[in-house]
Amino acid sequence: MNIDNLPTPLYIAHRGLSARFPENTLAAFAGAADAGAQMIELDVTLTNDRKLVVIHDDTVDRTTNGSGAVRGLTMKTLGQLDAGSWFDPRFKTQRLPTLTQVLDMAKGRLLVNIEIKPEAVDPHSPDDAVERQILALVREKKMVEDVLVSSFDWRVLKKLRRLDPTIAIGLLADVPADDRLFDWIEQVTAFSWHPDYRVLTRVQVEKVHGVGARVFPYAVNGQIDTGGMLAMGVDGMMVDDSRQMTIQ
Template sequence: MLKTLIFAHRGASGTHPENTMTAFQAALDDGADGIELDVQLTKDRVPVIIHDETVNRTTDGQGWVKDYTYEELKKLDAGGWFHPAFHGAAIPTLEAVLEWLAPTSLLLNIELKNGIVRYPGIEEIVLKLIKKYDVKNRVIISSFNHYSLVEVHRLDPDVETAVLFMEGLYEPWEYAKALGANGLHCFLPVAVPELLAGAAKAMMPVRPFTVNEDQHIRALINGCDAIITDWPEKAVIIRKQCT
């Protein structure tokens, strides 16, 4: 039987401040198979891990990520907004995460956040770091910017890419193949039986997001290749109950 992998969405973001090293370590401790994170570039083109295009929601700062140098960005508190116990957590660099992840067995889903802010050259910067830490065989690059996925595939056809989408597309595996992509990362409500069955027949992995409710986890465990969840500890427990 297919073992559905569990990716921790922005780390164990249900219990820790998202996209921080403490959230990633918690995901590893919880027994997740992989982590999902978001990459953007600072003003001085350092790839950093943060979801929003601004720092307003998840730090004590204000403004666009692209307008901060890394030296400025790392001084922001990226944990206190979640709970005072995490005060002082910093926005990590992609390099720091890869250095931490390399000796583990974790898989890594890197989402390129280059739809609203385009970040020219982000694909090459990210691929160079993946090569430096020799984790290519454990990385999936995803994006809502599908032109960016085509660029990743052009630069390195051996890196796995996955199409992020929110809509109920017809036969999205055919679209993904046209881009040279290897996976479908769909919004949970569009992970309908027809999509799951068709993608499985086409040998195209499906990894829905964000799968947080117990009934949704139970419905998808053993029914798709992976789920992306804020609650990896809970998902691991449910998976054990379902096998």
């Protein structure tokens, strides 16, 4: 499995298949693999003790039985929360996973799109900065060729590129392609652009392809125009439901 040898179109399970499983849990990622997905997308931020935890929000209130800011809680505390019952009681044993746990589960089975949450980014980039920790872990697991790192904070992606010239980088955006995007694609040698599907047009897809980057739009509130995206020539898309996937 290798990030440079992707099927087209590539269906990326957004936070796991989050329409069918509690998002960003091991159950969601395993379910995505069982459904035939070849890549999963997940969100990473830092805990109070600066560990890499997989969760989308900056608080635990929505997706666990706990409350409070993720940055105010230790990994030990976070790991004890019920991260599944909010979705369905049968997932009551699900916990907030560490990035290590997800990579161990995915290795040899799934490609992984790691999204760095903006609130995890430290402008001073200390030794345990989120981008440094992610890169060190991915290297330790020998998964550099299986990982795509993305973020809405493009500055952290620039730091990551300086640390490693080969790891795949994706630029997340909720606005249409413009000159700034193309400048940043060049700055970080971006592998891909990940736009809100609602802002995408065929012309934008063609322009991004013209500078050598791939286009992976993401679903919003579980919705994405799969047929419309394919008609525009996208390379793949982030979906929440197995019914939105057509496995090639």
